[in-house]
Amino acid sequence: MKEFHSFGWYAARISPHLPKKAFQPVPSRLFGGLAYFLIALSGILAISLLDLHPIWKTLISVVLGFSFAALGFLGHEILHGTVVRTPWLRDFLGAVAFWPLCTGPKLWRKWHNVTHHAHTQDEEKDPDAWPAVEKLAKSRLLRWVYNIPFTIRAFFAFSSLAITFTLHSTRMLFYFLKDFQPRNRSIVFFQFLLPWATWIGLLFVVGFANWFFIFLLPLLIANFIVMSYISTNHRLNPLVPVNDPLANSLSVTVPKWVDVLHFNFSYHTEHHLFPSMSSKYYPLVKEHIKKMWPDRYHEMPMIQALRALWKTPRLYYQQTELIEPRQGNVYGSLGYGLDPSHIEYRKMENKKQVLTKKVAGQLKK
Numbered sequence: 001m002k003e004f005h006s007f008g009w010y011a012a013r014i015s016p017h018l019p020k021k022a023f024q025p026v027p028s029r030l031f032g033g034l035a036y037f038l039i040a041l042s043g044i045l046a047i048s049l050l051d052l053h054p055i056w057k058t059l060i061s062v063v064l065g066f067s068f069a070a071l072g073f074l075g076h077e078i079l080h081g082t083v084v085r086t087p088w089l090r091d092f093l094g095a096v097a098f099w100p101l102c103t104g105p106k107l108w109r110k111w112h113n114v115t116h117h118a119h120t121q122d123e124e125k126d127p128d129a130w131p132a133v134e135k136l137a138k139s140r141l142l143r144w145v146y147n148i149p150f151t152i153r154a155f156f157a158f159s160s161l162a163i164t165f166t167l168h169s170t171r172m173l174f175y176f177l178k179d180f181q182p183r184n185r186s187i188v189f190f191q192f193l194l195p196w197a198t199w200i201g202l203l204f205v206v207g208f209a210n211w212f213f214i215f216l217l218p219l220l221i222a223n224f225i226v227m228s229y230i231s232t233n234h235r236l237n238p239l240v241p242v243n244d245p246l247a248n249s250l251s252v253t254v255p256k257w258v259d260v261l262h263f264n265f266s267y268h269t270e271h272h273l274f275p276s277m278s279s280k281y282y283p284l285v286k287e288h289i290k291k292m293w294p295d296r297y298h299e300m301p302m303i304q305a306l307r308a309l310w311k312t313p314r315l316y317y318q319q320t321e322l323i324e325p326r327q328g329n330v331y332g333s334l335g336y337g338l339d340p341s342h343i344e345y346r347k348m349e350n351k352k353q354v355l356t357k358k359v360a361g362q363l364k365k
C-alpha cells in the first residue's frame with residue numbers, strides 16, 4: 001500500500017520556496033478575458049450583421065468555440081478567487097466568463113471548489129469521479145453502456161465530449177440544488193437559467209442559421225476543448241483513500257502557446273496543490289514538485305493521455321485498476337502499472353468473482 005499525503009501536506013513543503021507574490025490575486029488575467037470577450041462579441045456581430053459566405057461563418061464559429069472554451073478556463077480561475085478577492089466581483093466576473101458554457105457561479109463553486117477539490121477521486125463524494133465495477137449491479141444504464149463493444153463505446157465516448165460539459169453541469173444543478181439553503185436555491189436556478197435565456201432569446205433575434213454559427217457550433221467546440229482537458233485530469237488515475245493530488249491527478253503538457261491561450265489549464269496537479277493560487281505560477285510549482293517527488297508526479301503529452309483514455313475502460317476495479325467487464329480484461333491506472341505508451345491488460349481468471357451472477361448474465365460474452 002502506497003503512502004498518501006493530503007494536498008495541504010505537499011503545499012506546506014513547497015510554499016516556503018515560492019515568492020510571496022505567488023499567493024496574491026492576479027487581476028491582469030482579466031486583460032486576457034477582455035480580449036476573448038471582444039473577439040467573441042465581434043464574431044457574434046459579424047455573423048449576425050454581415051452577409052458572409054458560410055465558409056467565413058464556419059471559421060468565425062470555430063474562433064468563437066475556442067474563445068468560449070478559454071473564457072471557461074478563466075471563469076474556473078476567477079471563481080477560485082485567484083483573480084479578484086471581492087466575493088461579489090469574483091462571482092460577477094465568473095458568471096460573465098462562464099456565460100457561454102451556461103454555468104452559474106454559485107453552483108460551480110459548490111460542485112467544483114467545495115466538492116471536487118475537497119474529495120478528488122473519492123468514489124462516493126467526488127461528483128466527477130468515474131464509478132467502480134460494483135455500480136454495474138445497481139445501474140441498468142451502466143450495464144447497457146458496458147454491453148456496447150469496446151471500440152464502438154470508445155468512439156461514442158470521444159464524440160460525446162462535444163456535449164459532456166453541458167450535460168454534466170445540468171446534471172450537477174439537480175444533484176446539488178437540494179444542498180443549498182432554500183433562499184439560495186432560487187439564485188442558483190436563476191444563475192443557470194439566465195445564460196440559457198439570453199442564448200435562446202438570441203435565436204429569435206438572429207434566426208436559426210446564424211444562431212447555429214453564433215452559439216450551437218461554438219458550444220460543441222468549446223465542450224470538446226474543455227472536456228479534452230477535464231477527461232485527462234483524473235480519469236487515468238486511481239480512486240484514492242486520501243486526497244493526494246500526486247496520486248489522483250495528471251498534468252498534461254501542451255505547446256507553450258496553447259498554455260498561454262488556455263491560462264495554463266494543463267497544470268492540473270499543481271492546481272490541486274494550490275487551488276487558490278493564480279495559474280500564472282504553476283510552472284514554478286511544477287519545478288518544485290519534480291525536484292521533490294519526481295517518482296510520484298504524473299505528466300504526459302495531452303495527445304498521449306487522450307490516446308490512453310481511448311484504449312482503457314472507465315470502470316474502476318479495486319480502486320487502482322480499470323476493468324472491461326464483458327471480457328474481464330483488467331488495466332492498471334497511473335502509478336499502478338499503466339504504461340500510457342504501451343497499454344496492456346491482464347485477463348481476469350474468474351470474472352464471476354467481480355461481477356455478481358446476475359450482472360455477469362446480463363453482459364454479453
Ligand SMILES: [Zn+2]
Pocket residue numbers: 116120233234268272
Ligand atoms: Zn480536478
Ligand SMILES: [Zn+2]
Pocket residue numbers: 076080112113117271275
Ligand atoms: Zn479548480
